[in-house]
Amino acid sequence: xxxxxxxxxxxxxxxxxxxxxxxxxxxxxxxxxxxxxxxxxxxxxxxxxxxxxxxxxxxxxxxxxxxxxxxxxxxxxxxxxxxxxxxxxxxxxxxxxxxxxxxxxxxxxxxxxxxxxxxxxxxxxxxxxxxxxxxxxxxxxxxxxxxxxxxxxxxxxxxxxxxxxxxxxxxxxxxxxxxxxxxxxxxxxxxxxxxxxxxxxxxxxxxxxxxxxxxxxxxxxxxxxxxxxxxxxxxxxxxxxxxxxxxxxxxxxxxxxxxxxxxxxxxxxxxxxxxxxxxxxxxxxxxxxxxxxxxxxxxxxxxxxxxxxxxxxxxxxxxxxxxxxxxxxxxxxxxxxxxxxxxxxxxxxxxxxxxxxxxxxxxxxxxxxxxxxxxxxxxxxxx
Numbered sequence: 001x002x003x004x005x006x007x008x009x010x011x012x013x014x015x016x017x018x019x020x021x022x023x024x025x026x027x028x029x030x031x032x033x034x035x036x037x038x039x040x041x042x043x044x045x046x047x048x049x050x051x052x053x054x055x056x057x058x059x060x061x062x063x064x065x066x067x068x069x070x071x072x073x074x075x076x077x078x079x080x081x082x083x084x085x086x087x088x089x090x091x092x093x094x095x096x097x098x099x100x101x102x103x104x105x106x107x108x109x110x111x112x113x114x115x116x117x118x119x120x121x122x123x124x125x126x127x128x129x130x131x132x133x134x135x136x137x138x139x140x141x142x143x144x145x146x147x148x149x150x151x152x153x154x155x156x157x158x159x160x161x162x163x164x165x166x167x168x169x170x171x172x173x174x175x176x177x178x179x180x181x182x183x184x185x186x187x188x189x190x191x192x193x194x195x196x197x198x199x200x201x202x203x204x205x206x207x208x209x210x211x212x213x214x215x216x217x218x219x220x221x222x223x224x225x226x227x228x229x230x231x232x233x234x235x236x237x238x239x240x241x242x243x244x245x246x247x248x249x250x251x252x253x254x255x256x257x258x259x260x261x262x263x264x265x266x267x268x269x270x271x272x273x274x275x276x277x278x279x280x281x282x283x284x285x286x287x288x289x290x291x292x293x294x295x296x297x298x299x300x301x302x303x304x305x306x307x308x309x310x311x312x313x314x315x316x317x318x319x320x321x322x323x324x325x326x327x328x329x330x331x332x333x334x335x336x337x338x339x340x341x342x343x344x345x346x347x348x349x350x351x352x353x354x355x356x357x358x359x360x361x362x363x364x365x366x367x368x369x370x371x372x373x374x375x376x377x378x379x380x381x382x383x
Contacts (some may be wrong), residue, residue: 029120043099053095061124063158064151068122070327073104074116080105081153087158096145128267138164141235143250145173145242160193169230173202173217206276219253232257240266268334268353293372298380316367338367341383345374
């Protein structure tokens with residue numbers, strides 16, 4: 001067994017060193033010019049991208065999807081994902097970047113980026129999108145907090161424009177009136193669609209008329225809204241976007257109101273909790289009974305094979321160390337940029353905040369969180 005295994009490893013190592021490092025490269029980033037920078041609030045700037053006509057089909061997007069950006073900042077490569085806040089029907093590609101304390105990319109956008117500069121941008125991705133309901137008009141209820149409003153803007157504007165019978169309630173949590181992102185656009189949508197779009201602000205540092213709209217959005221408030229402001233049974237899809245605490249509280253409240261979990265879609269904007277250490281990942285692999293695996297990755301029709309042992313934190317990092325140029329952004333299990341389908345063997349994820357249950361059932365994993373649980377594992381980024 002050992003000698004046979006050694007021969008297999010030797011062959012695979014030769015392939016990995018001499019072929020994939022030069023050919024296994026994914027040209028997924030495009031250099032796109034900045035057409036406009038708009039200050040939305042004191043700490044939020046939106047970026048309008050100048051997508052060339054010949055790339056408009058490549059950058060076609062569904063409401064709620066996001067773009068991943070790559071930049072060299074301080075000599076290091078930084079990747080961040082931001083939801084498109086424009087509606088597909090607008091013919092625009094706009095994202096909003098909220099300044100984060102010590103955030104390298106957000107600091108770069110707010111302090112250095114100028115109109116005419118070029119950004120490296122990946123094609124639109126994401127499954128936080130409306131489902132198609134041909135037999136009935138869409139009835140959406142959206143819960144957002146802070147910059148979680150960005151994908152909601154795309155979803156709401158698109159639905160109101162495309163479906164004349166669409167009805168939408170938005171509960172948007174912010175600190176104060178002057179920190180509400182897209183306030184003018186939201187008010188314009190409300191005034192244009194008086195009977196179809198209900199806008200509710202929930203402010204944590206500014207008291208409004210009702211106590212139910214003061215503080216943070218939580219499960220108790222959600223239950224109150226479901227009793228007096230919308231009928232939980234008539235809603236076709238719920239959208240939740242914001243911090244993990246809000247999402248968990250609202251989701252739990254909706255389920256207690258009788259809402260089926262498959263009607264609830266959510267997206268996190270921050271990586272929850274601490275990232276697992278290398279030691280914790282190694283212990284996880286040991287507990288799964290698999291410390292060394294042969295991993296094959298397919299991307300753009302090309303295969304790369306390498307040996308992954310307990311020193312590798314996850315499949316994504318192991319492949320990157322071998323010279324692969326794979327799609328990724330947050331590395332925290334929040335976005336789905338690094339999603340791949342397991343074609344052979346099995347892999348287990350440490351956390352998953354991005355994939356839907358049906359995607360997991362179909363064999364998809366987040367490679368930034370996945371480790372092999374078989375001696376041989378094959379994954380494809382092409383499906």
